[in-house]
Amino acid sequence: MSEYDVTTTLTRPETEHLPHRHTRPPATFGPRQLVRNLPAAARKLDPRTMIKNPVMFVVEVGAAVSSAFTVAHSSLFGWLVVGWLWFTVIFANLAEAVAEGRGKAQADTLRATTSETLARRLSGDVEQRVPSSELKIGDRVVVEAGQLIPADGDVVEGVASVDESAITGESAPVIRESGGDRSAVTGGTTVLSDRIVVKITAEPGSGFVDRMIAMVEGAARQKTPNEIALNILLASLTIVFLLAVVTLQPFAVYSGQAQPVIVLIALLVCLIPTTIGALLSSVGIAGMDRLVQHNVLATSGRAVEAAGDVNTLLLDKTGTITFGNRRAVALYPAAGVSIERLADAVQLSSLADETPEGRSIIDLVRDRYALPDRSADALPAAEFIGFSAQTRMSGVDLPDGRRIRKGAPSSLRAWATESGATGTSTIGDTVATVSAKGGTPLAVGVAQDNRAEVLGVIELADVLKPGMAERFAELRRMGIRTVMITGDNPITAKAIAEEAGVDDYLAEATPEDKLELIKNAQRGGQLVAMTGDGTNDAPALAQADVGVAMNTATAAAKEAGNMVDLDSDPTKLIDIVAIGKQLLITRGALTTFSIANDVAKYFAIIPAMFMTIYPGLQALNIMRLSSPTSAILSAVIFNALIIIALIPLSLRGVRYRPLAPAAMLRRNVLIFGVGGLIVPFIGIKIIDLLVSLIPGIG
Ligand SMILES: Nc1ncnc2c1ncn2[C@@H]1O[C@H](COP(=O)(O)OP(=O)(O)OP(=O)(O)O)[C@@H](O)[C@H]1O
Numbered sequence: 001m002s003e004y005d006v007t008t009t010l011t012r013p014e015t016e017h018l019p020h021r022h023t024r025p026p027a028t029f030g031p032r033q034l035v036r037n038l039p040a041a042a043r044k045l046d047p048r049t050m051i052k053n054p055v056m057f058v059v060e061v062g063a064a065v066s067s068a069f070t071v072a073h074s075s076l077f078g079w080l081v082v083g084w085l086w087f088t089v090i091f092a093n094l095a096e097a098v099a100e101g102r103g104k105a106q107a108d109t110l111r112a113t114t115s116e117t118l119a120r121r122l123s124g125d126v127e128q129r130v131p132s133s134e135l136k137i138g139d140r141v142v143v144e145a146g147q148l149i150p151a152d153g154d155v156v157e158g159v160a161s162v163d164e165s166a167i168t169g170e171s172a173p174v175i176r177e178s179g180g181d182r183s184a185v186t187g188g189t190t191v192l193s194d195r196i197v198v199k200i201t202a203e204p205g206s207g208f209v210d211r212m213i214a215m216v217e218g219a220a221r222q223k224t225p226n227e228i229a230l231n232i233l234l235a236s237l238t239i240v241f242l243l244a245v246v247t248l249q250p251f252a253v254y255s256g257q258a259q260p261v262i263v264l265i266a267l268l269v270c271l272i273p274t275t276i277g278a279l280l281s282s283v284g285i286a287g288m289d290r291l292v293q294h295n296v297l298a299t300s301g302r303a304v305e306a307a308g309d310v311n312t313l314l315l316d317k318t319g320t321i322t323f324g325n326r327r328a329v330a331l332y333p334a335a336g337v338s339i340e341r342l343a344d345a346v347q348l349s350s351l352a353d354e355t356p357e358g359r360s361i362i363d364l365v366r367d368r369y370a371l372p373d374r375s376a377d378a379l380p381a382a383e384f385i386g387f388s389a390q391t392r393m394s395g396v397d398l399p400d401g402r403r404i405r406k407g408a409p410s411s412l413r414a415w416a417t418e419s420g421a422t423g424t425s426t427i428g429d430t431v432a433t434v435s436a437k438g439g440t441p442l443a444v445g446v447a448q449d450n451r452a453e454v455l456g457v458i459e460l461a462d463v464l465k466p467g468m469a470e471r472f473a474e475l476r477r478m479g480i481r482t483v484m485i486t487g488d489n490p491i492t493a494k495a496i497a498e499e500a501g502v503d504d505y506l507a508e509a510t511p512e513d514k515l516e517l518i519k520n521a522q523r524g525g526q527l528v529a530m531t532g533d534g535t536n537d538a539p540a541l542a543q544a545d546v547g548v549a550m551n552t553a554t555a556a557a558k559e560a561g562n563m564v565d566l567d568s569d570p571t572k573l574i575d576i577v578a579i580g581k582q583l584l585i586t587r588g589a590l591t592t593f594s595i596a597n598d599v600a601k602y603f604a605i606i607p608a609m610f611m612t613i614y615p616g617l618q619a620l621n622i623m624r625l626s627s628p629t630s631a632i633l634s635a636v637i638f639n640a641l642i643i644i645a646l647i648p649l650s651l652r653g654v655r656y657r658p659l660a661p662a663a664m665l666r667r668n669v670l671i672f673g674v675g676g677l678i679v680p681f682i683g684i685k686i687i688d689l690l691v692s693l694i695p696g697i698g
């Protein structure tokens, strides 16, 4: 094996890829937020909005009926109950409004990037200045240093460094270039150097940032299947309690003490699961919001929940585990082939290869082998074959009948054999050596008149992002298996997999293989997360339960996934999983608390309510509440205040600890179940002591 060039220096990896733990400061929560969001909470009183939350809708109807009843039979007790019933509804709306309000602040910052600019649209080679709002999909625009990119698109010409801090909050510039997996640019970001031509892929107003705004504002939020199921359960409980309260009345009538409507309504509101009914949606919104703080944008609440239960993580190699700027660093001719002949073939095969790999090959050949500077235009009759992830090859068919190809060694060998190559290839050793150090070998071959020959190998080098091994170990501790999937050959895959510390790898994977792997895992009951950046990852990103596209990814990949990591850090999944788990635990804890709470209220107030009718119940009245009216009013007040008291928990989430699920469950049932049973007794008693001081109540 001969080695000609190992001195080519690697381009410095982009800082954008470094897995830094970028977090935005969490929004603070205090009484001021509550007051500021009161108007928004009041707007939500519209019954058409309320009906989406059946439990709180029942409370609103109850409050309205009580109001009418109290107008007819005015009493201090009546007006106090009516007031607190309306507070209950408003507090629930406040929880949601506060959660949404935090997103609005994010949205305002983002909206600043969507301002109108003058775009330099190309028609043919002529430049026209048009307002960015008039751009259409498919338009090509020129953007130069210092200018704003007018809308989302793909770079089709040139390389530039771009300042994306407006959306990522990260000030280090990123490289965007045509051809590869780093071609996508976002409207509202600024070109810092050079000149690029961008082909618009989204109409202004429906681009990435616009979708981000809709997401963080909650406008695009839909209830997840879990939330819908829980809502159905809560609605059913509400009906059960409604029946229970209604059937109380015949007993009361029988004993000559028919209860006023307002008392029955108050009792009903106390018994139905208002706590979780009020906080359910803010828990979901807060989960999304916590992701934004970690620089992750989720487009589906369902994905956030699924993240909490993920047990397999698939990762693309190039651009995800490695930096993704694979550069050609050396050429190795096969035995009996001169370096000049190899270099010439390599150049011809790459003249029209617009991938970053292809361009780096041209740079290498020109810099190191001083070949005559050919351009694709100088070979008008040549037919260039672009790279595809399916063929794993690219090349050229020349007018003289020669067909040159370069590509993954296995694909190239198959092509060479098909094209008439005889004898064994002499590049095996080189392929093995390059692969063993984690590089990507590309084999080069030529075919003419039923004869084909393998000419040598190009070495592409790529660098692992730092800190991968420790973070994959952390994922392992969380019970998540990591699998690297790559289009690269098995030896390269093995070398990188070992260095990165993933549990398993799949090499020579086509986009279909990636998709199939995910479907198989899902059939086996696994919940699968996938991170990737390439257009060839898009089908897999779409199929995965949690599809996280790197921010550096192509538009297709970003579109297909249900999350985008603005930091392009594949190990961000650790945070995503923790946030998902926290969301599930918080919701479970609040549901447990809410139901335990309601049961306790039943036993706290029923004896007090009926003690004058059935003096025997006095024995059960362990709380010694001062009077039936005081008992009922206290329970209603407690029921409303507990919502306000738990808003911070619903926004912040229950503290997540990496415990086994069973231990976690036990812990939560204990704290929130038992807590939910005890707290009302104490709370209602204290409120009763205060309320009984009011003349006419006690
Ligand atoms: N420009 C190119 N011309 C010819 N062959 C290429 C070119 N770029 C890559 N290849 C070959 O095709 C294989 C698949 O490349 P691709 O970028 O699709 O990988 P992938 O499936 O995205 O996996 P990963 O990104 O994890 O490496 C590479 O391993 C390489 O052998």
Ligand SMILES: [K+]
Residues within 6 Å of the ligand: 269, 270, 271, 272, 273, 274, 275, 598, 639
């Ligand atoms: K309740």
Ligand SMILES: [Mg+2]
Residues within 6 Å of the ligand: 181, 316, 317, 318, 319, 533, 534
């Ligand atoms: Mg890729």
